[in-house]
Amino acid sequence: MRIAVIGLGLIGGSLLRALATAGHEVTGFDADPATRELARAAGHRILDSVAEAVDGSEVAAVAVPLPHLPQVLADLAGYSGLVTDVTSVKGPVRALAEQHGLRRFVGGHPMAGTAASGFIAADPELFRGCMWVLCVEPHGTDLDDWVTLARLFTTMGARVLPITAAEHDNAVAAISHVPHLLAAALTLLIEGNPLAAVLGAGSFRDGTRVAATRAELTAAMCGGNANAVVRELRTVLADLEAMCEDLETTDPVQALVPTLQQASRLRQGWPPTAGVAQQMVWPPVPNEKLLAAPAHALLELGRAGGWVTEVHEGELVTMRPETDRYSS
Structure with a gap:
């Protein structure tokens, strides 16, 4: 299959490499000249514009941050192939695709990544075993196109989950976007506190890993899904406030136990065990x-x-x- 990848950061670069490894005819483009040169040096066919990259392709995968999507989708307005994306918020992307008249669009989001960024961190195995959301809108998704992408991504080792854009955005606010904000808040605790910083160990490391993500990427992700993120963040704040109240009781140890037991049970049962095929x-x-x-x-x-x-x-x-x- 002839596939173009627009945007060659961690996700786009990994997709470019994974598709090439799988034997597809892949072209790429990135707005950054240095990134284009890195990808060319790695042996990939990289063009100097969106139009050149998608010329003759059957699928265009857009892997740019949300703030850059309007321009890229505008460049694809006359494209006759199938367009998908990897953005971590789906409602705004769907609206942009409709605004720019894209005739064949299926929103996507691979739940994969690391704290690293850029083509230098690209890994063709990044998507193996990951959950890859492919949006299904009951009255707006061409299911033949959906199946084409599902076949493409499952052959790369991904697990494809069908859901609407709105349901995706509500879910990832809780399990992706709010955790990024919590990680940032926890990390700020070591500012000006060298003793705390040197004592930080496993729980601090695991709880703050995604705080190392580029600030612009996290801001675009959370800001693009602001309503759902605010709702879920208020739920977390209410839980934390309840824990503060538990700590202020005459027996804080016993007061905390029920909430912590519930959280422990949930975490020990995660991730869910897969059933039978x-x-x-x-x-x-x-x-x-x-x-x-x-x-x-x-x-x-x-x-x-x-x-x-x-x-x-x-x-x-x-x-x-x-x-x-x-x-x-």
């Missing part, structure tokens, strides 16, 4: 449960935390968390 006929045979809409079959899977592991002619191989296996 199942086959989904594709496209599915209409029935009462699916309301005759194939998109609902995918959304029912994603809402249950399930994912696609393989794409074959006439069927999708799917998997669900163990706890959900008998609930559908």
Whole structure:
């Protein structure tokens, strides 16, 4: 398949390398000349503009930060191929794609990354085993295009999870965006406190890892999903306030135990254990449960935390968390 990757930072660069390793005909572009030279030196075909990079391609994968998306999507306005992205917020990207008249667009977000950034950190194995969201809008997603991308990403070792853009943004506010802000707040505790800094060990390291992410990337991610992030952040603040009140009781140890036990149980059960592989006929045979809409079959899977592991002619191989296996 002929694929163009626009933006060659950690995610885009890793995607470029993974696709090339898989044998696809890949071209790339990045707005930074130094990044283009790094990618060329690594043996990739890198062009000097978006238009040149996507010329003749079947798929364009956009891997630029949210603030740069309007210009890139404007450059793709006349593109006839399939467009996807890797941005960590999906609602605003979908709106931009509609605004620029992209005829074939499927929003995506691989839940992968490190605190490092730039093409120098790119890793063709970055997506192996990761959850890759591919958005399904019941009345706006071409399911043939969706399946094309699902096949592409599962062959790279990713697990493809179908969900709407709004549901994605609500979920990642809690499990990705708020943790970045919490990591930043924890890191600020060592400012001007060399004793605390030198005593920091495992819990500080694990709790603050993502604070090393480039500030501009975290700000764009959280700011682009502000409403959902504020809602989830207020929930966390309420929990922390309740813990403060527990610490102010006459027996703070006993007061804290119930909340900490609940958190411990949840964390010990994470990540969810995968169930057994199942086959989904594709496209599915209409029935009462699916309301005759194939998109609902995918959304029912994603809402249950399930994912696609393989794409074959006439069927999708799917998997669900163990706890959900008998609930559908």
